[in-house]
Amino acid sequence: MLAFKTPGYNGYSIKYSPFYDNKLAVATAANYGLVGNGKLWVLSIQDNGQITPDAVFETQDGLFDVAWSELHENQVLTSSGDGTVSLFDTTLSRYPIAKFQEHNREVFSVFWNLVDKSLFCSSSWDGTVKVWNPNRQQSIMTLRSAKDLSVKAEAVQTDRKPPLSSNKPTIENPASDCVYQALFSPHDASTILSVNSASHCQVWDIRQPSPLTLDFISHNGLEALACDYNKYRPSVIATASVDKSIKVWDLRMIPNINHQFLPHGNKIGPSPLNKLVGHDFAVRKVTWSPHASDALLSCSYDMTCKVWKDYTDDRAKFLNTVRLRHGQALVNSFDRHREFVMGCDWSLWGNGFAASTGWDEMVYVWKAT
Amino acid sequence: MQRLQQISNQLIGNVSGSDRAREKNPDDVVIVAAYRTAIARAGKGKFKDVNSDEILMKLVAEVFKKTKVDKNLIGDVVIGNVLNPGAGVNEHRAAIIAAGLPAAIPFMAVNRQCSSGLMAVNDIANKILTGQIDCGLAGGVESMSKNYGPHAVPKISDIVLKASEDAKNCLLPMGITSENVNAKFALSRKDQDEFAASSYQKAEKATKQGLFKDEILPITVDIEIENDDDDDDKPPNVRHVVVDTDEGPRPNITAQSLAKLRPAFKKDGTSHAGNSSQVSDGAAVVILMRRELAESKGLPVIGKYVATTAVGVPPSIMGVGPAYAIPKVLQMTGIDKGEVQVFEINEAFAGQALYSTRKVGIPIEKVNPRGGAIALGHPLGCTGARQICTLLRELRPGQIGVTSMCIGGGQGAAAVFVRE
Numbered sequence: 001m002l003a004f005k006t007p008g009y010n011g012y013s014i015k016y017s018p019f020y021d022n023k024l025a026v027a028t029a030a031n032y033g034l035v036g037n038g039k040l041w042v043l044s045i046q047d048n049g050q051i052t053p054d055a056v057f058e059t060q061d062g063l064f065d066v067a068w069s070e071l072h073e074n075q076v077l078t079s080s081g082d083g084t085v086s087l088f089d090t091t092l093s094r095y096p097i098a099k100f101q102e103h104n105r106e107v108f109s110v111f112w113n114l115v116d117k118s119l120f121c122s123s124s125w126d127g128t129v130k131v132w133n134p135n136r137q138q139s140i141m142t143l144r145s146a147k148d149l150s151v152k153a154e155a156v157q158t159d160r161k162p163p164l165s166s167n168k169p170t171i172e173n174p175a176s177d178c179v180y181q182a183l184f185s186p187h188d189a190s191t192i193l194s195v196n197s198a199s200h201c202q203v204w205d206i207r208q209p210s211p212l213t214l215d216f217i218s219h220n221g222l223e224a225l226a227c228d229y230n231k232y233r234p235s236v237i238a239t240a241s242v243d244k245s246i247k248v249w250d251l252r253m254i255p256n257i258n259h260q261f262l263p264h265g266n267k268i269g270p271s272p273l274n275k276l277v278g279h280d281f282a283v284r285k286v287t288w289s290p291h292a293s294d295a296l297l298s299c300s301y302d303m304t305c306k307v308w309k310d311y312t313d314d315r316a317k318f319l320n321t322v323r324l325r326h327g328q329a330l331v332n333s334f335d336r337h338r339e340f341v342m343g344c345d346w347s348l349w350g351n352g353f354a355a356s357t358g359w360d361e362m363v364y365v366w367k368a369t
Numbered sequence: 370m371q372r373l374q375q376i377s378n379q380l381i382g383n384v385s386g387s388d389r390a391r392e393k394n395p396d397d398v399v400i401v402a403a404y405r406t407a408i409a410r411a412g413k414g415k416f417k418d419v420n421s422d423e424i425l426m427k428l429v430a431e432v433f434k435k436t437k438v439d440k441n442l443i444g445d446v447v448i449g450n451v452l453n454p455g456a457g458v459n460e461h462r463a464a465i466i467a468a469g470l471p472a473a474i475p476f477m478a479v480n481r482q483c484s485s486g487l488m489a490v491n492d493i494a495n496k497i498l499t500g501q502i503d504c505g506l507a508g509g510v511e512s513m514s515k516n517y518g519p520h521a522v523p524k525i526s527d528i529v530l531k532a533s534e535d536a537k538n539c540l541l542p543m544g545i546t547s548e549n550v551n552a553k554f555a556l557s558r559k560d561q562d563e564f565a566a567s568s569y570q571k572a573e574k575a576t577k578q579g580l581f582k583d584e585i586l587p588i589t590v591d592i593e594i595e596n597d598d599d600d601d602d603k604p605p606n607v608r609h610v611v612v613d614t615d616e617g618p619r620p621n622i623t624a625q626s627l628a629k630l631r632p633a634f635k636k637d638g639t640s641h642a643g644n645s646s647q648v649s650d651g652a653a654v655v656i657l658m659r660r661e662l663a664e665s666k667g668l669p670v671i672g673k674y675v676a677t678t679a680v681g682v683p684p685s686i687m688g689v690g691p692a693y694a695i696p697k698v699l700q701m702t703g704i705d706k707g708e709v710q711v712f713e714i715n716e717a718f719a720g721q722a723l724y725s726t727r728k729v730g731i732p733i734e735k736v737n738p739r740g741g742a743i744a745l746g747h748p749l750g751c752t753g754a755r756q757i758c759t760l761l762r763e764l765r766p767g768q769i770g771v772t773s774m775c776i777g778g779g780q781g782a783a784a785v786f787v788r789e
Contacts, residue, residue: 034372081372106372178375223379242379282379301380 001336002365004051009039011357013065013343019073021349022046023054024365026357027078029062038063040078042090045365055090065343067110070117071134077120079107085122087134100132102139109181116189123182129194131206143182143192143204143211180225187234195224201239203251214254216270219243226285232293236273238310240283246298247272248310273312278330279304284342289369291351295331297368299341305356307332307368336364386703390675390769390787395661398494399789400672402436403758404428404586405653407612408746411513415612416650419590421453421512422460422467427588428652429468429506435586438656438668440469444502446476447492448654449485449509450750452516456480457750461510470506480750483715483774484679484782485509486653487753491677491784493657503662508654509755511748517648538684539778544634544645547718550688551639554724558639561719562627565644565743568716569622572740576618580739584758587613617647617746644719649746653754672761675769675785676702682779688721690781691773692728698783704769706731709785711763713756715774716741725773738763757786764788 009028017023022045030036038059043051061082069075074090075097083103086096105125113119119140123129129143182194192204192211199221203214218224219241230236235251254270281301289295296308309331339359346368347353354368406428409416416424425448433440446465450457458478466472481488486509493505523540530537541549550556575581594606622643632638633645663670678698682689691714699706712731716722726736739759742752756772764770766788773783 225379284379 001367002045002049002051004043004363006039006041006357006361006363008361010339010359010361011342011363012063014355014357014363015066015068015345016347016349016355017068017073018070018348019068021347024051024355024363025066025068025076026363027063027066027343028357029064029081032359033062033064033081036062038078038080040066040076040088041363042076043363051363051365055093057088057094057096059086064106065109067112067120069134070112070114077110077112079110079122081106083107083124083126085110085132098134100137100139102130102142103128108179109183111183113184113189114186115184119184119189121182121184121192123179123194125178127177127179127196129179129182129192129204131192141206141211143194143206145196145200145202145212145215180223181227183227183229185229185234186231187229193227193229193237195227195239197223199224199241201227201237201249213256214251216254218247218249219245223282225282228287230288230293231290238286238288238296240286240298242282244277244279244281244283244300246276246283246286246296246308248274248276248312274310274329276308276310276329278306278333284340285344287344287346289346290348291346292369295369297344297346297354299344299356299358301340303335303337303339303341303358305334305337305341305344305354305368306330307334307354332368334364334366334368336366337362385705387705387708387769390673390702390704390785391767393660393673393789395659395664396498397660398497398657398674399660399663399670400655400657400674400757400761400786401438401663401668401670402432402656403584403653403671403754403761404432404435405584405751405755405758406588406651407585408615408617408649408651408748408751408755409612410616410746411517411648411650414514414616414650415592415610416512416590417514418593419512420460420515421450421457421510421650421652422464423590424512424588424650424652425461425508425510426464426467427590428510428586429465429470429508429654431586431588432654432656433469436656436668438504439666440471442504442658442662442666443470443474443506443656445493445496445505446470446474447479447489447505447507448476449479449481449487449489449753450511451480451482451485452511452513452521452749456485457510465506481679481780481782482777483717483747483749484753484776484780485750486755487677487757487772487774487782487784488679490655490657490674490754490757494674494677497657497659504656504658506654506656507754508652509750509753510652511750512650513648513748514650535684535779541685542634543687543717543777544640546685546687547640547645547720548635548638550686550718550724551720553686554720556639556720556724558628559624560723561639561644562624564723565716565719566622566624566627568719568737568740568743569619570740571738572615572618572744573620573622575739576615580762581615581759584762585613585615587611615745617649618740618744640718640720644743646715646717646742646747647745649748651746651748651751651755653751653758655754655757670789672764672789673787675787677782677784679776679780679782682781684779687777687779688718688775689724689728690775690779691715691722691725691783692781694781694783695725695729695771695773698771698785702785704785708769709771710735710765710768711738711760711770712736713760713763713770713772714741715747715752715756716743717747717775719743721775725775753782757784760786761788
């Protein structure tokens, strides 16, 4: 395990470079991201195991997410609390080489398209997902839920039996307009997956005139904080939520938004393929392994990172609970962090290595599997 | 600040208080048994010739016969009582041992007036929550036949009484505090009589339908029968009687029939025998344990203990206690009053119960659906535990209930339970 301290700045996100096996970008914010500056760290893991900063950039507001450019090995995108997305060149100093300013509130995620490398997307507390080209100042398109999110999961009457697929009545969530994460599918250049604070998980096709193609309530009305596409199974995603669970979904099992045939009073959410329970607090981030189709990494407010094995697989659609092997899903738990763990990422190069960062101002690189 | 709020929402998970109350965790305090005796009329009823210790002993013995809880699991016993000297600490300790519990199990007597039974439950629950014990027996017992009378009037030194108005008001008889509430909050005689009559009608209906059958464990006691001949030397005739039905409810009580009664405490007052609680004898006990223990022993969980609180109010209007205790316990637990299905509010007097209901803003049909102390009786130390027995049978699984009562000396208490 290797460690690096980001003094004065609390970690929010960490990403491995897709070009160098030893480079990491870390987005941090002063004062736990509540108020104050941010700092982008570009770190190198040396041969002797030391982690050293190659470059640091200070920003006006806290940084909440970071993404490496897929086009240029020295460029990094950051998303900030002041509503901007900035592109930094790590060989230059101090200022970003481009700034994209359209969001009205905190930008919580950025993601570079892995297939069509001329695009990236960002998601914000203003309720929108924006798609950008790095060469243009203005966004290419803005995705906003056409659906009124105030009509959320239906409140289940307490003296009636709750719907079959949930063990708890659905809860109204007033803060419905924050998109916590949006990312492109690694299999398809035009598909975006997003999750928001109204517990909705949404799939968008940016080629369509009305891009929203799937929209479902993923965590019984509780905020969904993170999502990720499986790198090997194109229809499989994972979502993470304030309900402390991670759910694995097969998007083929979700009814298309235009073909919801169930009567209104009968609209219960779809069922996940698998549910991973083990975190003691909200799960802040979840990501599928680049090396295995069944490995997941998650981090949480419970100060741990956890590594999971998803026992669902494509060959067995009618799984019973025995085959899900619930007791064996948790593979590893990393408990070195002394505060909320906010960001984690798999190494693209070393099979089974992971990096994490959190509010304890620490970056750890460790062996996950 | 919004960012801070956002993160705090993520941590708390926006789970409403009622959902948290319904959550089932291994370290919850749950109720595996809640039973009571029938409540008898003091001085005239079937318990008139037995003391509180005998009632308690027989009830506890029956409870362990009925529930098959291993007596050795009990880590502590707390029994509430108001009128016995020292809250019955000696005779009730003996009664628990006589009921078959090993002498190795400790015992405590508590007295917080009319809430004593609830405070006993609260004490056991807290000991389970903090890990001192895993399981405990709590309850309350009162023989107002034997222990209620002129000697029960409090004695307070002059120097204490002179210290302040509130201190002096602790000496006020409960009837006078009731009239104070009636006058201060302009509660009309008509409203009070209607409330009292509905208590009688609900209790009568519930008794007829056998709704109390599940919570009452019949016990057998001896009762003395008056000799017809005037020979006082002859020992009185003694008869065994089974006590299995509440004696308080009377048939055909209406607001009109109550309107004829004369005020009991004040010439121009509005409280009278028909709209005040009855003087009664009875006992109730509750067995609480940690959920994981109940599950490992395969015991059926009938309810979950959520929270208890007590508040102080001006002693001169002690009856308003529930009006302050209920909002406090709901705020503590984050439960909205609309999410509570049943409120068991002790009817010490119709006026104070009605005022508390109105002040909190509870729909009247949610209050005491099977009648209250006006119809069923109010054996002081028992009442807090008796309400839990009744409440848990009124709720359906998943529903939330609140018990509350006013307390002499100017207090109120309230507790939240979930039926499972």
